[in-house]
Amino acid sequence: MNHHTQAAKDVEALLRGVEEMISPQDLEKKISSFYREGKPLVVKEGFDPSAPDIHLGHTVTLRKLRQFQDLGHEVVFLIGDFTGRIGDPTGKKESRRQLSEEEVLCNARTYAEQVNRILDPEKTRVEFNSSWLKDITLADLVVMMSHFTVARMIEREDFGERIKTGKPVGLHEFLYPVMQAYDSVSLRADVELGGTDQRFNLLMGRDMQRDFGQEPQVVILMPLLEGTDGVEKMSKSLGNYIGVNEPPFEVFHKTMTVPDFLIEKYFLLLTDVPENEIYKMKNETEKGILHPREWKKRLAYTIVKMFYGEDKARQADRDFEKAFVQSETPDGAREVVINMNQLEDGKIWIVKLLKMTGIPSSNSEARRLVQQGGVTLCNQRISDPELEVEIQNGDSLKVGKRGFYRLLLVE
RNA sequence: GGGGAGGUACCUAAGUGGACAAAAGGAGCGGACUGUAAAUCCGUCGGCUUAGCCUUCGAAGGUUCGAAUCCUUCCCUCCCCA
Numbered sequence: 001m002n003h004h005t006q007a008a009k010d011v012e013a014l015l016r017g018v019e020e021m022i023s024p025q026d027l028e029k030k031i032s033s034f035y036r037e038g039k040p041l042v043v044k045e046g047f048d049p050s051a052p053d054i055h056l057g058h059t060v061t062l063r064k065l066r067q068f069q070d071l072g073h074e075v076v077f078l079i080g081d082f083t084g085r086i087g088d089p090t091g092k093k094e095s096r097r098q099l100s101e102e103e104v105l106c107n108a109r110t111y112a113e114q115v116n117r118i119l120d121p122e123k124t125r126v127e128f129n130s131s132w133l134k135d136i137t138l139a140d141l142v143v144m145m146s147h148f149t150v151a152r153m154i155e156r157e158d159f160g161e162r163i164k165t166g167k168p169v170g171l172h173e174f175l176y177p178v179m180q181a182y183d184s185v186s187l188r189a190d191v192e193l194g195g196t197d198q199r200f201n202l203l204m205g206r207d208m209q210r211d212f213g214q215e216p217q218v219v220i221l222m223p224l225l226e227g228t229d230g231v232e233k234m235s236k237s238l239g240n241y242i243g244v245n246e247p248p249f250e251v252f253h254k255t256m257t258v259p260d261f262l263i264e265k266y267f268l269l270l271t272d273v274p275e276n277e278i279y280k281m282k283n284e285t286e287k288g289i290l291h292p293r294e295w296k297k298r299l300a301y302t303i304v305k306m307f308y309g310e311d312k313a314r315q316a317d318r319d320f321e322k323a324f325v326q327s328e329t330p331d332g333a334r335e336v337v338i339n340m341n342q343l344e345d346g347k348i349w350i351v352k353l354l355k356m357t358g359i360p361s362s363n364s365e366a367r368r369l370v371q372q373g374g375v376t377l378c379n380q381r382i383s384d385p386e387l388e389v390e391i392q393n394g395d396s397l398k399v400g401k402r403g404f405y406r407l408l409l410v411e
Numbered sequence: 412g413g414g415g416a417g418g419u420a421c422c423u424a425a426g427u428g429g430a431c432a433a434a435a436g437g438a439g440c441g442g443a444c445u446g447u448a449a450a451u452c453c454g455u456c457g458g459c460u461u462a463g464c465c466u467u468c469g470a471a472g473g474u475u476c477g478a479a480u481c482c483u484u485c486c487c488u489c490c491c492c493a
Binding site: 168228229230232239256258259261293296300320324325349351352360363364365368371385386400402 | 438454456
């Protein structure tokens with residue numbers, strides 16, 4: 001196979017799940033020259049250093065990065081430590097606390113651990129954008145900014161929207177796209193990945209690279225993944241996320257709570273299941289041959305398997321049946337460790353016990369939970385928030401509809 | 412620099428001296444139903460070992476028996492003009 005057809009094939013594979021690629025032709029050219037000259041493409045994505053918890057939403061682009069790696073290219077995992085210090089333009093109004101150097105490094109390490117479940121560490125280069133941004137002079141900045149216009153800036157949807165609705169837009173927020181674009185220049189990026197909400201920023205990168213006499217990067221926009229609520233983009237702060245570090249049972253169960261209409265999208269963006277198989281399942285579901293529940297279970301199974309392997313996936317599946325069909329405590333339930341000295345006569349105040357699970361954020365909330373019948377200890381519903389309950393090692397505790405726990409007593 | 416409008420709980424938003432821990436909706440949470448989900452219904456939604464008490468309405472002071480509401484200063488945002 002010659003370089004051309006190979007490149008075309010790569011591009012086709014890389015287009016899976018992509019919302020927009022600017023442009024496939026450019027990418028094909030770049031890949032062709034990779035095959036000709038052997039120089040891997042630099043594929044970049046930037047990450048915010050303040051939220052080091054990776055969830056399935058992040059993995060959409062990470063998986064795409066991985067795909068590039070598997071085709072022989074180099075991925076730059078860019079930690080936006082400099083940009084992150086100032087505040088995010090997409091953000092609400094909280095001004096961001098400055099992160100210390102240690103915090104950034106610590107977060108970066110946490111990031112790396114999680115990210116390596118998806119990326120190939122051998123082919124991943126971690127960079128911090130402070131390493132070039134901190135030395136920019138005001139004069140440099142003036143030159144860079146002169147390439148862009150206010151009109152362009154405010155035609156951006158999120159700025160435009162805020163202006164229209166009378167919400168503040170900080171001047172410094174205009175610096176964001178500029179700095180991000182400069183990252184691409186510094187890295188001589190060939191490709192940059194991001195969610196569709198990053199369209200503007202990534203396009204700025206192209207423009208600036210052109211200004212600096214570089215070949216513009218290819219921009220790949222992945223769809224935003226809705227979280228378990230099926231409406232909002234998956235995010236930690238909205239609590240609609242499925243974390244890659246969560247135990248198998250949680251991942252399985254949370255996936256099962258995703259609305260049906262997202263099953264197809266999840267399959268497409270989060271698994272390697274071939275597209276024709278996905279459509280086949282979809283078809284069967286529409287015809288009533290495959291129950292949506294079963295379809296979704298396959299999804300949950302596939303996702304757990306990716307992170308934990310086949311055995312754990314099977315167990316998570318069994319646990320799920322156990323918990324929700326037979327209403328029993330699953331084997332994969334989280335453990336609540338209780339020190340014996342926290343008991344009095346083998347008893348503990350129910351509210352205190354609940355707090356140990358971390359679910360209720362206050363005693364009042366724990367009380368409410370009890371009063372509303374959301375708490376079951378050893379299959380006994382508890383309704384009195386004043387109750388001192390007697391507990392034994394291995395007792396099962398259910399909090400709300402999805403919190404399964406097993407009590408572990410220690411000396 | 413001039414003029415105007417505002418800042419209320421997670422969000423939107425009522426309330427302009429007492430019945431206000433603060434209407435209404437949304438989100439969230441719990442229960443019922445289900446397929447796990449959606450839809451629907453009911454409940455809940457500042458904190459506190461809770462018939463009670465404590466802290467909230469941009470911030471700090473003040474007036475008052477009593478303040479989210481009145482006064483003063485300060486901080487912040489938006490709009491129009493320059």
